[in-house]
Amino acid sequence: MAAKTLTIDGHLVSARPGETLLAAIREAGITIPTLCHLDGLSDVGACRLCLVEIEGQRRLQPACMTMVSEGMVVHTNTPRLQAYRRQIIELLFAERNHVCAVCVASGNCELQRLAGMVGMDHVRYEYLSPDCPVDISHARFGIDHNRCVLCTRCVRACDEIEGVHTWDVAGRGVDARVITDMNQPWGTSTTCTSCGKCLLACPTGAIFPRGVTVGERPHASERIALIVDARKQRW
């Protein structure tokens, strides 16, 4: 199959067939915000931050799950998209208890970086301030649900790379929570291998190593993709 040529923000770009629009956009040197996407994991199109305008299509499409096609004309950064992205980040900040000033992940957090990227300087929505638990029953790791953004990267890393599916999601709407095994304390999980891939995948300080401050460790989500690549090369 021949390579595809498409127009992204006025620039002609070539792309491999079967490649996602997000990959093509990045290759063109354009940065758009993403949150639920993580290189090396499958895509779910849940965070809606990478939505782009495609000419001739009525609805906005998530770049991470849209395949490139010949002659596609894409706009990644229109004022409308900028406004939506900012609103989405505001909704996230209002949903749980994200207080950067007192958060150990401050300076090491994708949500914080995204807020800067979309220019969110204050939140116009009412804080929901839910009462979220912290689970430190695991010997090496902990999870603070106050900082979870439900991106499900931990769920996919655990399922797709480690292959154990300790993590999943339970509940609906704002009551949804990531859970371990049958919604039991992490430390009592019989499937968890303590591999720490969920920790690598987590964009915020929700999943953290015990005994180390989040500020001390580098943000290492890209290691997920390295693991996937390493496996490909060996086989």
Add this chain to the structure above:
Amino acid sequence: MDLHELEAIAERELAQRPRLRILYCSATGCQASGALEIKRRLESLLAETGRQVEVDVGAVGCLGLCGRGPIVRIEPSGETFEHVKPDDAAEIIAALDGHSCDVARCDQNHPFFTRQMLIVRRHCGLINPDRIEDYIAVGGYRSLYHVIHEMTPAEVINAITRSGLRGRGGAGYPTGLKWATVAKSPGERKFVICNADEGDPGAFMDRSILESDPHLVLEGMAIAAYAVGAEQGFIYVRGEYPLAIERLQKAIAQARRHGLLGAQIFESGFNFRVDIRVGAGAFVCGEETALIASIEGRRGQPRPRPPYPAESGLWGMPTLINNVETFANVTAIIEKGPEWYSSIGTEKSKGTKIFALTGKIRNTGLIEVPMGITLREIVEEMGGGTPDGSPVKAVQTGGPSGGCIPASLFDTPVDYESLAAVGSIMGSGGMVVMDAHTNMVDVARFYMEFCKDESCGKCIPCRVGTVQLFNMLTKLRNGQAKPSDLSKIEELCELMRETSLCGLGQSAPNPVLSTLHYFRHEYEQLIGAEGNHGS
């Protein structure tokens, strides 16, 4: 099973049927108001006088006027009684014998009945949903025989396309086009799914079809499976419909026993098996990709489309997914022809649509009307207006995805395009009537509460947006809102409509936007209620 055997069953059934019959509605509504007790009283009275063979007391499906149940009809006179009580049993038996009787009668000449056009509901109230023989006696499974032995799959799809049938689940996608896409999509196996996860508040059309005439849906599914090349079907029915599930299970077992489902149907090479999957109570599972995930045993969450299920659906295979009412239209189109079907309705919306008429309305129940009928005819003539005679204020169509249409627009014809043009949708058929006592902010808040509880939580705009909107509407209702809050509500509605992942989030703002459009003063009054805080 062949055509002769089918005819023999029908003849036998008609020959042994007693002339005198008392038929009671056995659908959920009438059962809840005591239909089974009436049946017991009738049977014991008849047994006392030794007439249990001469008179048949039979269960039938929904007779339509659910608000006046339990409903009982006697044959051959055809008289129909409403609000029947167990103590009325003796009087009804007297009426059967031609004596006078004081039990209230349904006025069969009322527009509620005369304005209806029965296609999907043509057997409702005539046949016993628990007996396949009843269905065969009214001509059932002839269309399937005709299709398998006398038509090619392409001819079937062509007939459906020419009929102009559109999806009855709400969005109105052309059914023939969907069938053709599935038929043409490459795949080792193909599937047919019937979406019976009816969940809109105030909607009970699909439940009534399944409870009253389950074989009609099975036959429609089998014809679809033949047309698209599927051998396996699923009916995804919500767990809150126990009677529908029970009747479907019986119907599937009967059809299999008669060789009308399963392997080598009508002694042809066509195989089609149907299984039931019961939903566990999530509204979002009515969304097709979430429904498919649920059948696969995964968490019922939608995924972005494309690819559409027609291309990549159940287990990645081409999958035809239609609503109950859509499948229920199929046999009539095959039987009477696409030209007949497309002669009914408007230019772009063909056939009939069933609506569940509820709320502040005199005649609560199910109506099947030709497309293009106006809202005024439905609400005022058929529904009889409000119970206390006060003017109707608005009607809500399409459930949490739809909008409120004010009385000033009641001359709008009921078809997909016209309803969309006034800011609502056809939806699956819920129609909630409101009078002057209904505050429209409350209505919007009610539907937003529903969406907030039913949001699956996958995408951010729907998960958090519904809660924020609900909280803002609550504040407004309590007189604590600032004038700037209205524009904030509108802004958030736009975000949800444009960026949510699936139809639930995309259409969740509709009840707010339509009430803001037509009843903005009610919102503004509430801002004024506590004094104007803002500038």
